[in-house]
Amino acid sequence: MVNQPRGPDGRWIKYKYGAGALATAGVVVAATSGIGGASLDSAAGQALKGKSSSKKSAQKGHHSEAWQRLGWRRLKKQAKRELKCGPRSFGEVQRFFLRHPCVDLDRMFVTVADGAGNTISVSVAWVKMPKASEASDLKRLIDKDGTGNVILLGEAPPGSRFTGENYDSRLAKQLVVIAESAPAGGRPSEATLETAVEVAVEFPAP
Numbered sequence: 001m002v003n004q005p006r007g008p009d010g011r012w013i014k015y016k017y018g019a020g021a022l023a024t025a026g027v028v029v030a031a032t033s034g035i036g037g038a039s040l041d042s043a044a045g046q047a048l049k050g051k052s053s054s055k056k057s058a059q060k061g062h063h064s065e066a067w068q069r070l071g072w073r074r075l076k077k078q079a080k081r082e083l084k085c086g087p088r089s090f091g092e093v094q095r096f097f098l099r100h101p102c103v104d105l106d107r108m109f110v111t112v113a114d115g116a117g118n119t120i121s122v123s124v125a126w127v128k129m130p131k132a133s134e135a136s137d138l139k140r141l142i143d144k145d146g147t148g149n150v151i152l153l154g155e156a157p158p159g160s161r162f163t164g165e166n167y168d169s170r171l172a173k174q175l176v177v178i179a180e181s182a183p184a185g186g187r188p189s190e191a192t193l194e195t196a197v198e199v200a201v202e203f204p205a206p
Contacts, residue, residue, distance in 0.1 A: 047071055047114065047195050058202035063110075066199055072112045075119065079108045079206060080153055085127060090158050091148015096141055103174070104128040106206050109154035111184055112196070118186030122196050123152035123162055126205040127176045139171045142178060150178055166193040168201040177201050 047070040054069040067074050082088055085102035106126040113119050127150060129135040141147050148158075155161045162180040170177040179201040181193045 047192060051195055051198065054199045055202045058199050059204070061204050063203065066203075067112050070195065070199065071115045073115070075111045075113055077108065077110045078153065079106065081106050081206070085150065088151045089148060090151060091146070093138075093142055093148035093150065096138060100129065100134045100138070102127050102129055104205075105150070107150070107153035108203075108206070109152070110200075114188060114192055116186075118188040118192065119184040120181055120188050120193060120196050121154060121161060121184040122179065122181045122200045123154050124200045124203060125150045125152055125178045127178070128205070129174050129176070132173045135171060135174050135176050139169055139176045142176070143169055152178070152180060166190070166197050168197040170201045175205060177203075177205075 050069040050071060054066045057066040057069055063077075064074055082105040084097075085105045086094055086097040088105060088107075089097055104126075105128075108124045110122050111119055112122060127135075127138065129138060142149055145164075149164070151158050152162050161182050163182070164180065166181045168179050179197040181196040181200070183193070
């Protein structure tokens with residue numbers, strides 16, 4: 001097993017999409033070190049400063065407040081509940097659900113504005129399994145490249161909007177939370193897109 005380093009917040013650095021992770025790291029390093037005289041703009045700087053408090057608001061289920069703490073604004077939101085995960089998944093993940101049906105699937109899609117003229121699409125899925133061990137197996141499978149995923153709300157066909165480049169997941173006993181983000185307008189930075197999923201994955205199930 002590869003020894004994964006921990007990030008500043010103590011969580012394991014994700015390896016699902018190495019290129020995206022490296023790009024994010026490059027943006028942060030370049031911005032904070034001032035290479036080429038570049039620096040984070042005020043909107044991105046506020047988002048980085050507010051990320052910790054934003055996550056705390058997200059954990060409490062305070063959706064609008066979580067985005068506001070980043071200096072962002074939610075433009076629209078939609079949510080949907082399903083009882084079966086098989087028809088709402090693809091790849092190896094779908095085959096997993098055929099053997100281990102889920103108990104509940106909640107999905108949410110939001111569009112947020114970052115205050116710098118950019119908009120970001122964020123989609124979150126909460127998958128509840130009958131057993132904690134099955135949830136752990138599911139997260140391990142979803143976190144691997146090329147194994148498929150739950151079809152995220154706002155995505156049709158799979159992969160047309162959310163490619164997995166900006167991805168995060170969380171395990172909480174029988175619950176697996178999956179979050180992805182993608183540009184919706186303007187040119188949001190990789191750091192901004194990564195911040196979006198790091199906050200979104202903290203929201204509790206509806």
